[in-house]
Amino acid sequence: MRPWRSGPSDRRGYHHGNLKEALIEAARRFIAERGIGGFTLVDAARLVGVSPAALYRHFRGREALLEEVAERGFTELAARLARALRGPGTPLERFTRMGEAYLTFAEEEPGYYAAIFEARPAGPDGCPPGGGPPQQAPSDRDAFGLLVEALRSTFPDGFSGGVDPRFIALEVWALSHGIATLAAAGRLPTGPGLPTKHDLLRAGVLAMVHGATARAG
Amino acid sequence: MRPWRSGPSDRRGYHHGNLKEALIEAARRFIAERGIGGFTLVDAARLVGVSPAALYRHFRGREALLEEVAERGFTELAARLARALRGPGTPLERFTRMGEAYLTFAEEEPGYYAAIFEARPAGPDGCPPGGGPPQQAPSDRDAFGLLVEALRSTFPDGFSGGVDPRFIALEVWALSHGIATLAAAGRLPTGPGLPTKHDLLRAGVLAMVHGATARAG
DNA sequence: TGTACATCAGTGAACGCGCGTTCACTGATGTAC
DNA sequence: TGTACATCAGTGAACGCGCGTTCACTGATGTAC
Numbered sequence: 001m002r003p004w005r006s007g008p009s010d011r012r013g014y015h016h017g018n019l020k021e022a023l024i025e026a027a028r029r030f031i032a033e034r035g036i037g038g039f040t041l042v043d044a045a046r047l048v049g050v051s052p053a054a055l056y057r058h059f060r061g062r063e064a065l066l067e068e069v070a071e072r073g074f075t076e077l078a079a080r081l082a083r084a085l086r087g088p089g090t091p092l093e094r095f096t097r098m099g100e101a102y103l104t105f106a107e108e109e110p111g112y113y114a115a116i117f118e119a120r121p122a123g124p125d126g127c128p129p130g131g132g133p134p135q136q137a138p139s140d141r142d143a144f145g146l147l148v149e150a151l152r153s154t155f156p157d158g159f160s161g162g163v164d165p166r167f168i169a170l171e172v173w174a175l176s177h178g179i180a181t182l183a184a185a186g187r188l189p190t191g192p193g194l195p196t197k198h199d200l201l202r203a204g205v206l207a208m209v210h211g212a213t214a215r216a217g
Numbered sequence: 218m219r220p221w222r223s224g225p226s227d228r229r230g231y232h233h234g235n236l237k238e239a240l241i242e243a244a245r246r247f248i249a250e251r252g253i254g255g256f257t258l259v260d261a262a263r264l265v266g267v268s269p270a271a272l273y274r275h276f277r278g279r280e281a282l283l284e285e286v287a288e289r290g291f292t293e294l295a296a297r298l299a300r301a302l303r304g305p306g307t308p309l310e311r312f313t314r315m316g317e318a319y320l321t322f323a324e325e326e327p328g329y330y331a332a333i334f335e336a337r338p339a340g341p342d343g344c345p346p347g348g349g350p351p352q353q354a355p356s357d358r359d360a361f362g363l364l365v366e367a368l369r370s371t372f373p374d375g376f377s378g379g380v381d382p383r384f385i386a387l388e389v390w391a392l393s394h395g396i397a398t399l400a401a402a403g404r405l406p407t408g409p410g411l412p413t414k415h416d417l418l419r420a421g422v423l424a425m426v427h428g429a430t431a432r433a434g
Numbered sequence: 435t436g437t438a439c440a441t442c443a444g445t446g447a448a449c450g451c452g453c454g455t456t457c458a459c460t461g462a463t464g465t466a467c
Numbered sequence: 468t469g470t471a472c473a474t475c476a477g478t479g480a481a482c483g484c485g486c487g488t489t490c491a492c493t494g495a496t497g498t499a500c
Contacts, residue, residue, distance in 0.1 A: 014444055014493085014496095015442090015494090017443095019443080019444085037252070037254030037255070040485080040487085041486080042485070042486065042487080050444075050445090051444075051445055052486095052487080053445070053446080053489080053490090054443070055487095056489085057443055058443090061487075062487065117402070119252060119401075119402045144406050164410065166411060167411075167412055167417075167420070170412065171417055171420065171421055171424075173395075173399075174392055174395035174399055174405075174417060174421075175388075175391055175395055178390075178393070178396070179391045181394065181395070181398060182390075184336075187334070188391070189383075193381065193383075194387070195387065200384075200388055203384070203388065204388055204391075204421075204425065207425045207428025208420075208421065208424045208425075208428075210428060211420070211424025211425075211428055212420075212424070231460085231462055231477055231478085232462060232475090232476055232477065233476075233477075234476095257452080257454085258453080258454065259452070268478055269454080270456080270457090270478070270480095271476070271478075272454095273456085274475080274476055275476090278454075279455095
């Protein structure tokens with residue numbers, strides 16, 4: 001990775017002009033490559049071409065930068081899922097497309113995905129360094145709520161037999177997360193005759209939705 | 218955690234007597250609490266009550282200790298899965314029980330589970346520090362092979378329509394891994410009316426096996 | 435258009451810390467005689 | 468049973484390193500007059 005800056009003009013100078021955005025971008029890249037634990041402020045500053053101290057003009061510290069990345073990532077993820085859901089087709093098709101959007105997001109934005117879902121390294125007491133309430137994931141409830149809402153709005157009549165949409169939402173989310181993380185770790189076997197990530201998710205969603213209605217009906 | 222030692226006698230002395238095992242045990246505990254990235258040799262040595270240098274009598278270094286933990290974890294996981302599979306019942310029951318054993322292992326042995334599956338922090342070049350070939354997971358192929366073999370031996374007649382058992386194996390593995398990691402991160406919503414991990418996996422396995430045979434037959 | 439000045443985004447040196455690892459060493463153990 | 472000695476599992480001090488963070492500071496920017 002070469003030093004890099006963005007913005008209307010590329011002249012180097014005492015003032016960067018777009019440092020906050022550049023740091024977030026650098027963090028996103030490093031997290032994608034090395035995970036949250038492997039990300040350092042020093043590297044991010046070096047990549048952007050700025051002294052490490054400059055970071056503190058824009059963020060309270062390392063943790064604040066990570067939170068910002070996670071928040072932006074979640075916003076982007078939510079937007080993509082909503083967009084996928086909005087398209088044409090049967091409810092099942094639209095829901096399936098949302099699953100694909102989830103996998104695609106995890107693949108295209110591994111930095112965001114890790115920032116959102118990778119466990120923060122916690123202190124021995126389970127609290128984040130620097131105090132604060134015990135480890136409360138910033139957006140997990142929202143992620144789940146998003147999925148449940150999507151299911152509810154996509155299948156407004158519910159499922160036959162009154163199967164709780166939250167059940168299916170959890171099922172699909174767990175499968176998606178499993179596929180995404182195994183794939184990201186390079187641990188999902190691939191090869192001729194083996195299904196792709198998207199094959200796996202599509203078949204899984206189908207089986208679960210059908211299974212729920214079949215058993216209940 | 219208090220300093221801790223095991224072995225036939227508990228007298229403290231110049232020689233620990235069981236240091237290698239004690240260090241592996243300490244590593245397992247710390248990894249469970251803080252993840253692979255949060256594990257340090259210094260902490261492990263302190264917990265065991267030994268100087269950090271003593272570690273090098275038994276391991277080449279930090280990475281070697283982690284590999285040993287992962288290897289033991291995988292052996293234990295394989296043993297549990299095999300044991301679950303060996304019991305009585307229909308093929309589907311036995312296969313389902315194997316899935317439950319997987320989840321139970323991830324819950325009871327989070328240190329082992331993380332050591333096996335958590336991404337090692339890689340250097341910028343994608344190679345483990347200290348050289349060696351690019352990141353080759355120690356046991357992922359084995360884990361997958363194990364699952365496929367289990368499916369093949371549990372359903373010796375295959376699935377109707379000739380569905381590839383590897384497909385179902387991947388599906389179930391991804392779901393199990395997703396459930397296990399979301400649960401370990403405390404991100405799986407729980408509450409009245411919401412399914413447990415085991416509910417989720419059981420229903421998922423059922424849906425997938427049935428779905429495969431139904432669509433194919 | 436030119437100048438004084440407030441603002442503030444950067445610098446760069448330094449800090450204390452904990453890490454993995456090394457080194458020469460020392461003390462306990464167990465075996466040969 | 469007693470003693471000399473080889474073996475080797477430990478010590479503890481030190482190393483170089485990179486980290487996150489702080490501090491007084493400086494240089495660029497843009498606004499008021």
